[in-house]
Amino acid sequence: MKGPRAKHSADGNAYGRPTHTHNPVITETGRGTPCGELMRRYWHPVEMSERLRERPRKLRVLNEDLVLFRDLSGRPGLVTPRCAHRGADLYFGKVDENGIRCPYHGWHFDVRGRCLDQPCEPAHSKHKYGVRQPWYPVKERYGLVWAYMGPPDRQPVLPRWDLFEDLAPDEKIVPDGVTFSVGGDETEEIIPWNWLQDWENTMDPHHVYILHAGFSGLQFTPNMAIRQEVIWEYTPLGMRYRSFRDLGDGRTVERITPVLFPNTRSVPNIALTEGRAESMGWLVPVDDTHHRTFHLTRMPGDFEGIPLVTAPILPKPWSQMTEEELWTTPGDWEVQKSQGPITLHSEERLASSDKGVIMLRRLLKKQIRIVQEGGNPIGVTFESGSAWREVGSGNFFRKSVA
Numbered sequence: 001m002k003g004p005r006a007k008h009s010a011d012g013n014a015y016g017r018p019t020h021t022h023n024p025v026i027t028e029t030g031r032g033t034p035c036g037e038l039m040r041r042y043w044h045p046v047e048m049s050e051r052l053r054e055r056p057r058k059l060r061v062l063n064e065d066l067v068l069f070r071d072l073s074g075r076p077g078l079v080t081p082r083c084a085h086r087g088a089d090l091y092f093g094k095v096d097e098n099g100i101r102c103p104y105h106g107w108h109f110d111v112r113g114r115c116l117d118q119p120c121e122p123a124h125s126k127h128k129y130g131v132r133q134p135w136y137p138v139k140e141r142y143g144l145v146w147a148y149m150g151p152p153d154r155q156p157v158l159p160r161w162d163l164f165e166d167l168a169p170d171e172k173i174v175p176d177g178v179t180f181s182v183g184g185d186e187t188e189e190i191i192p193w194n195w196l197q198d199w200e201n202t203m204d205p206h207h208v209y210i211l212h213a214g215f216s217g218l219q220f221t222p223n224m225a226i227r228q229e230v231i232w233e234y235t236p237l238g239m240r241y242r243s244f245r246d247l248g249d250g251r252t253v254e255r256i257t258p259v260l261f262p263n264t265r266s267v268p269n270i271a272l273t274e275g276r277a278e279s280m281g282w283l284v285p286v287d288d289t290h291h292r293t294f295h296l297t298r299m300p301g302d303f304e305g306i307p308l309v310t311a312p313i314l315p316k317p318w319s320q321m322t323e324e325e326l327w328t329t330p331g332d333w334e335v336q337k338s339q340g341p342i343t344l345h346s347e348e349r350l351a352s353s354d355k356g357v358i359m360l361r362r363l364l365k366k367q368i369r370i371v372q373e374g375g376n377p378i379g380v381t382f383e384s385g386s387a388w389r390e391v392g393s394g395n396f397f398r399k400s401v402a
Helices: 034-039 195-202 206-215 323-328 332-338 352-372
Strands: 043-048 057-061 064-070 076-079 094-096 099-101 115-117 138-141 144-148 171-176 229-235 238-246 251-260 279-287 290-300 394-399
Touching: 034 352, 043 057, 043 064, 043 279, 057 279, 076 099, 076 138, 195 251, 195 279, 195 290, 195 332, 195 352, 206 332, 229 352, 238 352
Parallel strands: none
Antiparallel strands: 043 144, 057 064, 064 076, 094 099, 138 144, 171 290, 229 238, 238 251, 251 394, 279 290
């Protein structure tokens, strides 16, 4: 429709409805975008350590195409794919003790992008000393490879989280790179919608009572079907909700679920097992319409497989479910994907039960402004002694008040 935007019909008729859009400030993560620059002030998991072998891996993170490799000395490296010589893709390169070698003319780069060799140049040539392949710092911890893609002079320390420290002799950390939205089904790694839709879902506990305990049948433990009272509150690292369920046996369970900036969450065990949570997840933007999830879970040492401590209980593996079965028992995957690649924020009609989502967006915008004004966002620290992070998530029981 050309000309002035038509007004929406008073009786709700869809004809002439206005064009709606997403909010790019809080969703888009490319270089130079407001949220992209916020994201680049933090370390992000980009791959599982065990997947780094002799063959380089293609990655797309925060709208950037990259190549991740491990040299034969064990050092991980993350570089841009186009060789600084003539643009051949370093994904096809070969690794050796000191770095990666381009397949086109053999230019050799170490994990910090320094050119070590140009075999087609004269032996006395100093040309290689003026060449640097663009690179990003990477570290390994907890079985994951972490990358920092922000300003070099603002590089923070990589945090340590209390959930994964001081392991008992019979415990281990299990990393994974598959989505829990489909019950830990190993068939899905790239999630086809914007990262924020997934992160906001964590601060929306009311959908558990409807989607996972009513509309789709009981997808969690029966006690999760009890309607809860919810309190949302800000924390030094982000925000959290505290929900309270009266179990009817003289006990009340307080469930604490935090999100930590810029894209982390810790969802307690859905079995309502008492005690602190076992896992944390990172929702890492691939681009504006895709993201990946990485999880760490503290498990018994003899555990094998993928932990499902926060995943829906499905009648069969998600990838084997028919369209009819998905329609009958939709879960997080179906409802979040149905919002579109990026949900249309201008079309939303938020209510009081959306308080957690409203608070999270407000805090996200605040951190974006802090970065735009030259400051350091929440949770960023530059001193190794202050890198410890207490997560605080879990299920905690107490006697009910009569």
